Amino acid sequence: MNRFSIKALAYACHAVIWFVAIITIAAELAEPVKGFLAGLTGHHWTAKGIISLVIFFTVAFIFAKKKDPGDVTGLIRGVLISAVLGAITIFVFYLLINS
């Protein structure tokens, strides 16, 4: 993991978090999306996991050499905000479609 800048890993986390949130909502609202994911690996959730791995390492490689700021706290805080908002988005979505 040492080859990746902290910025690259942070961007990769943002990409995975929002990919998971968006594809989850899209798959629930559009059956063909869920069918396409299931067709890739046999189960839509497995496909989401494997695509997340591909996205994470692709984004991390693309930004691997990006220079990190002196203080990386802001980068980490940004990822945490993304994770919390992503989780709330998914939770509220399931709450709404089941109420």
Added chain:
Amino acid sequence: MTFPLIGLHASLGELAALMFVWSFIELFSGADSNIRRAKLAVLLGVVFLFAAWLAGGFYYVEFYGSGVKPIIKEGPFPWAHKVVMETKEHVFLFLPFLGLLAYGLMQRLGSMMTHDRRSRVAAMYAVGSVAIITAGMAFFGFLVSSGFRAALEQIAL
């Protein structure tokens, strides 16, 4: 077959949370030995997270969908699947990657954490958040299990 798998998934997840808590505590101090142990704890935490992903994923795909989900949905707490499990299975996917971020961060910062407090604070943010989200997943798992148990009780009584 299913019970060892779900127990393994839960145990690995809890061990992962414990490793990240351990790392968080080590980071309070900037001593070399503390930083070394904090890095080791994060590495173990990431390994446990990926192992929990594999064990839980296999259980979810092979057993949960066909054997557990329909029973919960027919039980007194269908939201245990419809809201809690659906959220859990997707938010869980964030965790291995947040773990990798925490591990990569600590590898990059390295010995800087011994004298730069801001670096240590950044690392504490990263490992602390993984610990909290992992604990949240355990709580969601408890709710799903409770939904299943309540449904089984309804069938039995």
